[in-house]
Amino acid sequence: MQTPPKFKPKTYVPVRNKILTTAGIILLSGIVGFGAGYAGSHLSNNANVTIQQQTNKSNSGTIQVADVSDIVEKCKDSVVEITTESVSSGNSIFGQYVSQGAGSGVIISEDGYIVTNNHVVSGATSLKVTTTDGTEYDASIIGTDSQTDLAVIKIEAQNLLAATLGDSDILQVGDPAIAIGNPLGELGGTVTTGIISATDRQITIDNETMTLLQTDAAINPGNSGGGLFNADGNLIGIVNAKESSTGIEGLGFAIPITPAKDVITELMQNGSVTSRPALNVSLYDYTSSNQTQNSKYEDGCYIVQIVKNGAADKAGLKQNDRIIRFDGEKIQSTSDVKAILKKHKIGDNVKMVVDRDSKEIEVEIVLQAQTQAN
Template identity: 35%
Template sequence: MGEWRKARCASALRARRRLERPMKSSLHRTIFYAILLGVVVGVVTTKLMEGWPRATADGGAPAEGKKASREVLHSQAETFRHAANQIAPAVVNITTIEKVRMLVGDPDDLFGFGRFYRNRRVQEGKRIRGIGSGFVFDAANGYVLTNNHVVDGGEEWNVKLADKRELQAKLVGADAQTDLAVLQIQADGLVAATIGDSDRVEVGDWVLAAGNPFGMLEQTVTAGIVSAKGRRGLGLSNYEDFIQTDAAINQGNSGGPLVNLDGHVIAINSAIYSKTGGYQGIGFAIPINQVRKIADKLIRHGEVVRGWMGIEVRELKASEARKLGLPPDRGLVVEGVYLRGPAHRAGIQPDDLLLEVGGKPVHTSSELRDLVADYEPETKLQVKLIRGGKEQVVDVQIGTQPKSWGR
């Protein structure tokens, strides 16, 4: 038993000696590999950090990133500045004045109770009816564009230019159905706005609104984007095709220009939607392409003379379209024909299905109305229709829209 114990001790001693040698060599290798690993990690880390942007002293964003951001902001600011400078000289403030008549007494008879009414007299005066904005669009002839509701009810109109000159204006013409008006001033050195193309405007485009908010903050410019196009059925006017924007528009901005980043006019600021009476991010502007047509008629005729067919229509139902093998949005059903009107004289009948007018497809009643209104009275148009399942073409001579139409 004791031998076995000794033998065990001896073998344990031999094993311990065998183990001591490997432990010493393993420690050396571990130290070597640790040093080597540290060197490798250091080299790799250094190489990686060489490719990283250097941090700023204040621990903020990388210097290169900040510089790039500043350049973008400066570029954007320069673009806004350019657009504002382009339109500013053309923007005007408009004050609409009406004449009033008042019965007044004699100051010396303040407490005499007007015995025998000997000193009573009628005194004429003036008062401001409204204040709005506008812009010069024809410098040679002094034409200024604005809204009808800015000039409506006035007998005199004062226009204040960007250079502070104040001039009396003449009303060339106004159109309540589109809420547009043209004034004319006589002055040298007028600067006209550059007219853009509203058909090229896209939702998301940056725009600037210029004008005279609240009648006292002259030459104010606000920025926003085009929020939507083709807004109709708002009840603001009879002919609606508004551009919606979130650029701040307030009372007094009416009639001012809405411009793109080139400073070109794409619309006229006209109205806002608000539950408070102030700006709430929803403004509406009349597209300049529509404005140009109306302005041209106002300048030539002093009023807008519109074409008229003399029919009432409704849109084609999907079930009706399927029976006829037509797309659901194709065609308008004639519901009524005004006696002795243009359509009646041409032979158009109730229940006819109108497909095209003047070679253009018609889909909605407002589309048909706008299309016909653009034609001069006595213009002859071909109307393609379906009657009794058969397609035919009818010639219609456009009439003049009655003055009370659509009111």
């Protein structure tokens, strides 16, 4: 069996815009990145949470945006500060070390469920949540989803102020937007204002293409996971990214809340998104220009790991296969594969053509739910 290529780790470069997830650059103690993903051990399979819904379908509101004090008073207590610690025993001459990070979150139930970004809690070995009255709570991870950059965490508390969810589908360019979060990890409850600059920006972050709201409200490191509210004080988005080019401001992005509702519900109930089809493989985008030595491998999207008894395994796919076509479309990168999967559902039969030892092989895959590797 041919040995898989020894791929050189690739530094991520966003495809369309230079977007950085904000919590990733907030480190309160040392310049140390997060380690491996944290698998929540406190999953709730019976989450019974009532999420308040917006009943007024108007985003225009009746309050002048120049004075947002009444709006902020309505929703500020639903936004929390999140601090994280990540313990690593990796390749450090100092042995085990601890890195710290910060972000924001939005309370979505009176009994302590909080939505934030996956990248805020990814790799965290401990979480602390601080509410606006200064009370600090230990938090546990309920569920995470890297594809939508959403996560749900839980604190043991009652009678919290839950945000009322708005309708991001009816937003229009020019509608007021109010961001509340924890910039720099130490300025919790900071409010910035602006407008909705665009409602459907296609932004690629960490190989995930997302459709995000764009706003010119000031977004800074630490705002990740915080709330974007409309002029009625209803939650319309979860802040997750900003343009990071030198000298560029006023380009912030948020996950629209309406399509996020189903993901949030699944995370609360199952700890993961179980309704999304998957190949149950790990993919790698190989680029020869990133290698220090000449390589016989062609540029493209390679299968580097296969989950036993997963969809790809049952279809006969092998480690080191290069995906050429999927569902009749040419494949150049992992993002192409993910875009096609989004068009399908569990149980669909989809054809794939791979290159294996310089031979094209066609297989038919029955898509399955995501299966964790053993």
